[in-house]
Amino acid sequence: QVRLEESGGGSMKAGDSLRLFCRANERVVNSFAMAWFRQAPGKEREFVAAVNWDGGSLDVAEFVKGRFTISRGNVKNTMYLQIDSLRPEDTADYYCAARTGQLTRLLNEYVYWGQGTHLTVSS
Secondary structure, three states, X not given: OOOXXXXXXXXXXXXXXXXEEEEEOOHHHHHOEEEEEEEOOOOOOEEEEEEOOOOOOEEEOHHHOOOEEEEEOOOOOEXXXXXXXXXXXXXXXXXXXXXXXXXXXXXXXXXXXXXXXXXXXXX
């Protein structure tokens, strides 16, 4: 069974940078698309960024362009989310997700999910 585990969250200050990690326990995800979603307190889970199996295709939500960078590791069962110039509104639980096939922004298309890592950004 595929399991995803996020790490790297914490308490940060506005303007700081942070890198979130996601690792899958199965190399089968080497052929999967992977994505980051986030859920702020009291809000719905939203798409942040996605990357296809080889890192060659990316998609990033408009509201994070220029600050968030998604990438796959050299070992393809890993994924990263670099967040620069953190803002208080980035405070959320960040989730890693994976699916077979092509990347998509649609939450319901992702089959495998991690438990999330929490990020708090103070002003």
